[in-house]
Amino acid sequence: MSATTIFLEAHYFGEDSEELRLPCDAVAATAGGLVVTGLEARHLQALTWRPDFLSYWSDGLLVRLAVGSWTALGDTTVRFSLR
Template identity: 75%
Template sequence: MATTIFLEAHYFGEDHEELRLPCEAVAATLDGLIVAGVEARHLRALKWRPDYLSYWADGQLLRLAVGPWVALDALTVRFTLR
């Protein structure tokens, strides 16, 4: 079942960036968040680093503080949690 992730970055004052990307699934692991079905090229094109990642799980909106991400393959990335 396809879903989306919402990425946010906040700067000083009111400055911020945000981006919504389609994906297949998000899974929490000991290593962080695994996002499957998202095109890593979209994340590589960002000029900013996401501070938060939001997604829906079991009818609940989860917003988690994230750190750096790494592409596991062209359609799967892992975000570290802060």
């Protein structure tokens, strides 16, 4: 398994926005949302903003999805709900 990254974005009124790129091992789409493995949950816990979108590369295509809340499933596994 090769490492990848996720890109998190939050957009506010006007042109205000936040963004963050984080390394991870893999991203998998499941019935419960997106499961990101190899991502330290502490990085998300330190955010002062909630991501609106999560982007990642899959089979050479950029996937950008609207996400809701996230839940730590362990120290290095996180599930994002989809909106």
